[in-house]
Amino acid sequence: MTENRKTAVIGTYMGSAGRVPGADLGARRLKESIAFGGAVRDAGDIIPAVDPGTRKGLRNLDRALDVSCRLRDRAADAFRAGEFVLNVGGDHACALGSIAAACAAFGPEHFGVLYLDAHGDINTPETSPSGNIHGMSLAAALGCGDPELQAVAPVKVRPCNVLFAGTRALDPGEQALVDEERMGVIMAHDIRFFGVEAALERIWKFLWERQIHHLHFSIDIDVVDPGEAPGTGVRVKHGLRAEEFLEIVHAVRGLDILRSADLVEFIPALDRKGRTERLCREVLDAFLA
Numbered sequence: 001m002t003e004n005r006k007t008a009v010i011g012t013y014m015g016s017a018g019r020v021p022g023a024d025l026g027a028r029r030l031k032e033s034i035a036f037g038g039a040v041r042d043a044g045d046i047i048p049a050v051d052p053g054t055r056k057g058l059r060n061l062d063r064a065l066d067v068s069c070r071l072r073d074r075a076a077d078a079f080r081a082g083e084f085v086l087n088v089g090g091d092h093a094c095a096l097g098s099i100a101a102a103c104a105a106f107g108p109e110h111f112g113v114l115y116l117d118a119h120g121d122i123n124t125p126e127t128s129p130s131g132n133i134h135g136m137s138l139a140a141a142l143g144c145g146d147p148e149l150q151a152v153a154p155v156k157v158r159p160c161n162v163l164f165a166g167t168r169a170l171d172p173g174e175q176a177l178v179d180e181e182r183m184g185v186i187m188a189h190d191i192r193f194f195g196v197e198a199a200l201e202r203i204w205k206f207l208w209e210r211q212i213h214h215l216h217f218s219i220d221i222d223v224v225d226p227g228e229a230p231g232t233g234v235r236v237k238h239g240l241r242a243e244e245f246l247e248i249v250h251a252v253r254g255l256d257i258l259r260s261a262d263l264v265e266f267i268p269a270l271d272r273k274g275r276t277e278r279l280c281r282e283v284l285d286a287f288l289a
């Protein structure tokens, strides 16, 4: 990310699209810990304005639509001003808004997404085992799944420009989409086995081959092993070690093609000894230092 560029930090306090509530409180806590000033601008908060409720069998659909549209528009303003956008969530469903804004701002041809998450979040209402919208947000940005969710992203991300890393819980329908669209995947066990250096090599190679000139980096704290980051809602074992995770975050943060990032899914009530919170703050420091 280019030095001297201003960073716009948006707090997205939506915590109700997933299975376990509380990601809104996590987002609030993290954002309140940030020292604003200098090159770090408080670009405001997105607070859900729609009552929770289920429509078309999708829990909190209207709330997710409302929040992601407002985040998208807020992020679009920041991109227009030439700022880097840091979205502090919240439920990962909000990433539909930040990704949609970035893809529209920079155009789909050379725009890519690095998705650091235990999960793929590319389910559709048809393939989702849980019905959780936070498992469908990336699918919608690609132009798959529920039409209303898709409409949040006027410009669709090219699936072949998406690279997953730290992945270890792809549902069968998601795996089919990955194979069909030739999306990139670096599994968590590959990072554990071959090391971070090898994983970074694969990331750089992917960005080079797909000619990505503008990158969005979506970080779900559940990519870290639950032993080291228990404060999140959909824990999957055999995740990254905290130090491996931070090494990847620092390396990617240094890319001059990086335009925006999400940090999502920290749930304080599930944390133990402040471990997850400390880790999240280290991520914020990496972006804001």
Ligand SMILES: [Mn+2]
Residues within 6 Å of the ligand: 092, 117, 118, 119, 121, 134, 220
């Ligand atoms: Mn996620």
